[in-house]
Amino acid sequence: MSRTEKDKMSNFPDKKQQKNMTDSAGPTKRRDSSLPAALLVCAFLFVWQAAAMKMSAAYILPSPVRVVVRLWELRGPLFGAHLPATMQVVAIGLVISIFLGLGLAILMDFSPVARQALYPLIIASQTIPTTALAPLFVLWFGYSIWSRVLVTVLFTFFPVVVTVYDGFRSIPTEMKELMDTYGATPAQVFLKLKIPAVLPYFFSALKMAVPLSVIGAAIGEWLGAQSGLGYFSRRMMTQLDGAGVFAPILLLSIAAELLVVVVGLLEKHFLYWRSTD
Secondary structure, X not given: OOHHHHHHHHOOOOHHHHHHHHHHHHHHHHHHHHHHHHHHHHHHHHHHHHHHHHHOOXXXXXXXXXXXXXXXXXXXXXXXXXXXXHHHHHHHHHHHHHHHHHHXXXXXXXXXXXXXXXXXXXXXXXXXXXXXXXXXXXXXXXXXXXXXXXXXXXXXXXXXXHHXXXXXXXXXXXXXXXXXXXXXXXXXXXXXXXXXXXXHHXXXXXXXXXXXXXXXXXXXXXXXXXXXXXXXXXXXXXXXXXXXXXXXXXXXXXXXXXXXXXXXXXXXXXXXXXXOO
């Protein structure tokens, strides 16, 4: 190799330098990507504050400052009793929805007959207003946690089963035929091909299911419960406390955002080969 070629090769960064360059560019890129969202949130809060000041009716539209102050004033019951009650419903409902959604998606993938029988029913389950079913759940299960869990499951399982099933269908037929050619068993095809291919769809489903589980839990508590953030918000509404109504809603939003962040971190851990853009 000539000296000129060696000089050209020396200009290329090695693997360690490439990693350092990527790590140094990562935080800057993340800051740039989060700037539009931060600006939009600031603009929304500014408009909200201006509208609340102009309306001057805190029981109808409290200002965001007043909501935060009220959240701090109610921190005892909200964080001590109602937030744990809501998160318990969210956790149970989300776990049931994940297992139910994965089970139905796998069953429909393995059995065309099951797909023809179940898929229309799964779609039909979303055409019935959940708010109409919630009073029936309260009638059947009383004010126990299971009436709220059922509402949460109805909200949450649908994106899991549909998205994961679409992930199974997106696997190229040629890849399945190639593994069959090499003598792979159905279990090996499922473990070595289908699960890795479906994982991105699964995490996308989780990102949709997590906020829906929080919404479902809140609606279940609003329609029939004795504890939880949805119940607390309804109680504040009967007292014409506008800021008290918004305070648990703000807490629900923050909880949902944090849960989505956790799902995103898990996705980066398990799908480390994907781009982080």
